Amino acid sequence: MSREKLLSTYFNRHDGCEPSLSLGKHVKMASSPFHFFRGAAPLMYRDIFDGLIAFPDTTYDIPVTTIIGDCHTSNFGFLSEEGSHGETLVFSPNDFDDACVGHATWDLFRYLVSMALAQHAGQQLQETTDDLTMRQKPLVHAEDVRAAQSSFVQQYILTCEASLRGENNSQSALTKFKQDHILHKRWQKGLQRLVGGSAFNLKSSLAKSVDLTAYPLRFKSDPLKFEPIHNDIKANLISQFRSYVDDDIIDCVERLDAGTGSNNLKRYYLLVGPRTQAPIELYHIVEVKQQTIAAPLHYFTEMSPVNRLNPAHLTVNCQRKMQRRPDLIIDDALWQGVHWLVRSRHHARVGIDPEHIVLGKRAAQKQGFSQYAQSCAEVLGYAHMRGDRRSMSFQQACIETLPPLCDTLIELANNYAQQVKSDWALFKSLRK
Numbered sequence: 001m002s003r004e005k006l007l008s009t010y011f012n013r014h015d016g017c018e019p020s021l022s023l024g025k026h027v028k029m030a031s032s033p034f035h036f037f038r039g040a041a042p043l044m045y046r047d048i049f050d051g052l053i054a055f056p057d058t059t060y061d062i063p064v065t066t067i068i069g070d071c072h073t074s075n076f077g078f079l080s081e082e083g084s085h086g087e088t089l090v091f092s093p094n095d096f097d098d099a100c101v102g103h104a105t106w107d108l109f110r111y112l113v114s115m116a117l118a119q120h121a122g123q124q125l126q127e128t129t130d131d132l133t134m135r136q137k138p139l140v141h142a143e144d145v146r147a148a149q150s151s152f153v154q155q156y157i158l159t160c161e162a163s164l165r166g167e168n169n170s171q172s173a174l175t176k177f178k179q180d181h182i183l184h185k186r187w188q189k190g191l192q193r194l195v196g197g198s199a200f201n202l203k204s205s206l207a208k209s210v211d212l213t214a215y216p217l218r219f220k221s222d223p224l225k226f227e228p229i230h231n232d233i234k235a236n237l238i239s240q241f242r243s244y245v246d247d248d249i250i251d252c253v254e255r256l257d258a259g260t261g262s263n264n265l266k267r268y269y270l271l272v273g274p275r276t277q278a279p280i281e282l283y284h285i286v287e288v289k290q291q292t293i294a295a296p297l298h299y300f301t302e303m304s305p306v307n308r309l310n311p312a313h314l315t316v317n318c319q320r321k322m323q324r325r326p327d328l329i330i331d332d333a334l335w336q337g338v339h340w341l342v343r344s345r346h347h348a349r350v351g352i353d354p355e356h357i358v359l360g361k362r363a364a365q366k367q368g369f370s371q372y373a374q375s376c377a378e379v380l381g382y383a384h385m386r387g388d389r390r391s392m393s394f395q396q397a398c399i400e401t402l403p404p405l406c407d408t409l410i411e412l413a414n415n416y417a418q419q420v421k422s423d424w425a426l427f428k429s430l431r432k
Contacts (some may be wrong), residue, residue, distance in 0.1 A: 007426060010043055014298070019430040024257055026431065029424075033417075034072075034121040034354055036424040037114060041070040041098055041295035043423070044110060044416070049299040053416055056408060059105045062397045064304060065387030066318045068380070069098030069294045071107035072114030076376045077351045078190035081173075083327035083344025084206070084284035089190045091174040091183065092323065092379050094351070097341075099318035100294040101304035104384045104398070105409070108156065111380070112149050112413035115373065117420060119145050122358035134355070138364035145369075146410060152373035153406045159381030160395040170386050173324050174379055182357065182368030183375060186350050193348035195281045204347045206285060209269065215277055218251045219269065226253040229268070237268060237288070240335050244342050245286055246328075248275045255287070265290040266338075269345070285345035286329055290338055291315060312339040319343075322383040 001009075011019055020026045029039035037044075047053045068075060075095040081088040119140050126135050140148075162168050177187045192199035201207050211220050219226055229237065229252060238249045251271040258267060267290065273283030291312040296303070307314060312332030320326040327344040334340070352372075362368040388394050 003423070004426060004430065006046075007043075007423060007430065010040070010046065014040075014042055018432060019427050021431045026427075030428050030431065032117075032121045032124055033421045033424040034114070034117040036427060037117055037420050038070070038072060038074070040423075041110075042298045044113075045106075045296045045299045047416070047419075048106070052419070053109075053412060055105065055109075055412070056405060058401055059405060060103060061401045062104055063388070063394050064101050065104055065384050065394055066099060066321045067102040067104060067107045067296075067384065068093050068096065068322075069100055069102065069107075069296050070095065071110045071380065073111065073118045073354065073357060073372070073376070074114075074352055076379065078187060078348065079346040079350075080190075080194055080348040081323075081325045083329055084347045085328045085344070086325065086346075087194060087196075088175060088325075089187070089194060089348055090324070091177075091187070091375060093383055094349070096315055096319040096322065097289075097291070098295040099315055099322065100297055101306045101318075101387075102296050102300065104394075105402075105405075106296065107380060107384070108153065108402075109409055109413055109416075111152065111373075111376065112410055113417050113420065115149050115152070115369075116142075116145050116414055116417035118354035119358050119369075120417075120421070121354040125355055126359070134359070137359040138361055140358040140364045140369045144364075146414070148370040148373045149410045149413065150406065151370040152377045153402065153409065155374040155377035156381050157399055157402050159378050160385070160398040163381075163385055163395045164392055164399070168382065170382075170389050171324055172382055174375060177375075180366070181375075182362045182366075182371045186352070186356065190348045190350040193350070195347060197348070200347070201280065205345045205349050206280070206283060206347055209285060209345075210271060210283070212280055216250055216275070217271060217273070217283060219253045219271060225256055226269070227256055229254055237270075241270060241286075241288060241333065241342065244329070244331050244333065245270065245272045247272050247282075250275065250283070265292065284347065287341075287343055287345050288333075289341045289343075291332070291341045310334075310339045312341045315341050321386050324382070324386075 025039055029036045077094045078089055078091055079094055080086045081090050122139055177184045193204045210217055237252055242249055249270050253269050255267045255269050268288045270286040272286050293311050297307055316330055316332050329344045331342040333342055357363055357369055357372045
């Protein structure tokens with residue numbers, strides 16, 4: 001099958017249409033190969049299944065565990081632990097929509113591919129932006145990506161080795177960053193957004209979405225982010241999900257244009273808190289998101305009996321395992337014949353875009369890109385190791401299997417990054 005035919009078949013199957021000029025998800029994906037990669041996660045698993053990506057046989061000597069499924073540089077960030085209820089800020093994987101039981105090397109490989117694409121995205125941004133300051137920032141060179149990729153794999157192995165020595169465990173987390181670390185400023189930004197932080201009333205997830213000057217509180221009027229819900233649907237939504245939350249549902253809206261891979265799926269925001277006027281910190285947002293099958297499971301259906309759970313239930317189970325302290329509100333529901341994921345929106349959520357890690361003196365001249373990769377490798381290791389808290393067999397297999405595979409995985413990842421760029425160009429030419 002030609003690549004053009006394969007992509008056409010893929011998008012018809014997964015998005016219900018040919019590559020489109022008008023579908024919001026496809027508009028985002030057309031902006032860069034990095035966004036294309038984010039929006040077409042199952043395509044990588046099809047290429048693994050078809051043999052286009054051919055891992056050495058020893059790759060699969062590592063026991064399966066809970067994996068992110070869509071592991072890339074922008075699916076890590078800062079969040080308030082235990083959802084909106086927590087007072088601790090952690091650096092962690094922050095998207096479990098494609099989580100399942102699978103091969104840890106899939107997560108490692110996907111992250112390595114995304115590193116090359118993130119560097120390209122930074123270069124592309126500099127070439128297209130009108131922002132002179134952005135254009136003048138130092139950029140991580142393409143030839144420096146491989147060194148950062150090697151540091152990512154090495155740190156993952158070191159994290160497994162430290163676990164065997166008892167130097168980390170299921171309660172380990174990254175909660176602090178020194179001033180010379182590339183994540184220090186974003187860590188500080190996250191701390192300010194926690195309850196009691198100086199920016200809570202301005203920059204927290206609650207403050208960004210809710211009119212805090214209104215009584216009763218309500219979601220902001222923002223036609224680009226929110227769409228009002230018809231009264232009948234609103235009443236039905238509140239009735240269905242009131243039992244899932246810890247207080248009254250004060251308001252609800254449909255959330256528009258969120259995410260990349262899940263951009264075409266329905267999601268609603270519920271404003272939860274006391275019905276009588278109360279301190280702002282007693283209110284929080286709960287997301288109700290339509291859930292579909294995890295990316296790897298479109299093509300690998302027999303990995304584990306656990307993966308037979310409905311998509312929302314599987315996400316809940318995997319997220320609970322992979323997080324140190326899971327969100328206090330995280331559940332699944334069947335509503336209108338569709339599976340929905342119910343989860344807290346973290347008050348303090350700070351994401352990472354490619355420009356944050358590939359542009360600037362810290363990133364390009366002071367090993368910041370490698371620093372970021374190492375931090376991601378460490379917390380990814382924690383998440384994977386939590387898949388089995390009874391033994392150290394996963395860690396032992398990783399340190400025996402990964403070292404001789406490091407160069408091969410990086411080579412395969414960089415080759416596949418070129419494939420993604422070609423697919424992106426073909427995707428744009430096919431849009432109608």
